[in-house]
Amino acid sequence: xxxxxxxxxxxxxxxxxxxxxxxxxxxxxxxxxxxxxxxxxxxxxxxxxxxxxxxxxxxxxxxxxxxxxxxxxxxxxxxxxxxxxxxxxxxxxxxxxxxxxxxxxxxxxx
Amino acid sequence: xxxxxxxxxxxxxxxxxxxxxxxxxxxxxxxxxxxxxxxxxxxxxxxxxxxxxxxxxxxxxxxxxxxxxxxxxxxxxxxxxxxxxxxxxxxxxxxxxxxxxxxxxxxxxxxxxxxxxxxx
Numbered sequence: 752x753x754x755x756x757x758x759x760x761x762x763x764x765x766x767x768x769x770x771x772x773x774x775x776x777x778x779x780x781x782x783x784x785x786x787x788x789x790x791x792x793x794x795x796x797x798x799x800x801x802x803x804x805x806x807x808x809x810x811x812x813x814x815x816x817x818x819x820x821x822x823x824x825x826x827x828x829x830x831x832x833x834x835x836x837x838x839x840x841x842x843x844x845x846x847x848x849x850x851x852x853x854x855x856x857x858x859x860x861x
Numbered sequence: 862x863x864x865x866x867x868x869x870x871x872x873x874x875x876x877x878x879x880x881x882x883x884x885x886x887x888x889x890x891x892x893x894x895x896x897x898x899x900x901x902x903x904x905x906x907x908x909x910x911x912x913x914x915x916x917x918x919x920x921x922x923x924x925x926x927x928x929x930x931x932x933x934x935x936x937x938x939x940x941x942x943x944x945x946x947x948x949x950x951x952x953x954x955x956x957x958x959x960x961x962x963x964x965x966x967x968x969x970x971x972x973x974x975x976x977x978x979x980x981x
Contacts, residue, residue: 753905787967791900796865797956797971808969840906844966848922852898852906 754851755780755841762859768829771856773841774822779851781822785844788817788826790837791855800839801826828858836860863887865895865957865972872978873947880943881975883957890938891915894960896968897931897942901953911960912940947979 756774763769773780773788780786788801799808801817804824814829824843828835841853868882883895897909910921914933921931930943940957955975958968 783966785966789968789971794973796973797958797968799967799969799971802961802965802967802969838904842906842967848908849911849920850896850908850966852908855904855906 753854754845754848755843755853757839757841757853757856759854760857760859762861763831764861765831765833767831768827769831769858770828771826771839771841771858773824773826773843773853775824775843775845775851776822778847779843779845780819780824782846783844784819786817786819786824787842788815789840789842791840792837797840831860833860863959863970865959865970867955867957867972867975870976870978872980874981875949875979876946877979878943878945879947879977880941881955881977883940883942883972885938885940885959888959891935893962895933895940896958896960897929898956898958898968899953900956900974909942909955914938914940947977949979949981952977952979 784804786804790798800815804819805817816827838855840855845851864886866884891914894911896911899907909925912919912931914935933940958971961969
């Protein structure tokens with residue numbers, strides 16, 4: 752049972768927008784603006800795509816954006832591209848645990 | 862270019878010991894915390910803990926305290942994750958990652974992962 756809840760899968764067609772949710776509690780997502788998102792591809796090093804809820808690292812496309820409302824954070828990818836297909840994980844600072852992760856969401860680009 | 866390069870695939874038997882490594886380059890290795898993250902089969906990520914290579918200060922997740930040992934050799938820019946007696950439930954992909962900086966709560970660079978399989 753992951754500390755943060757994500758949908759197991761989301762899908763969208765090229766050009767569309769998708770949003771992945773990440774639901775936690777007041778002791779993690781809701782209590783701090785320290786949510787980050789990572790992209791995982793099999794056999795590759797994970798990539799940071801969003802940090803501190805909505806900040807994009809250099810080199811990450813503006814199509815990636817993050818937000819938070821209450822205990823739920825969201826990652827939105829606009830203008831979906833086939834290359835966006837991957838697993839995406841959220842993470843949050845958490846009281847007493849330092850970091851907790853979500854269960855991951857498989858993004859399929861149809 | 863910041864790189865974290867991990868040791869490769871390991872296949873071990875229950876009860877055996879194991880050390881996997883993570884070598885950093887392209888930055889001042891000793892001054893950034895290195896974290897370890899586990900991905901069990903089926904996807905979930907779990908945070909194991911952090912080590913500061915400059916002085917080997919370690920912070921373990923409560924769930925992994927006593928289960929693994931983190932260490933580092935700053936002279937060769939390498940962090941290690943060690944098991945004294947492996948269990949089948951330790952089978953997973955293990956990632957090392959660089960904590961982005963003082964006061965930060967995210968990993969900005971990751972290794973490619975070390976796959977550990979424990980089976981009799």
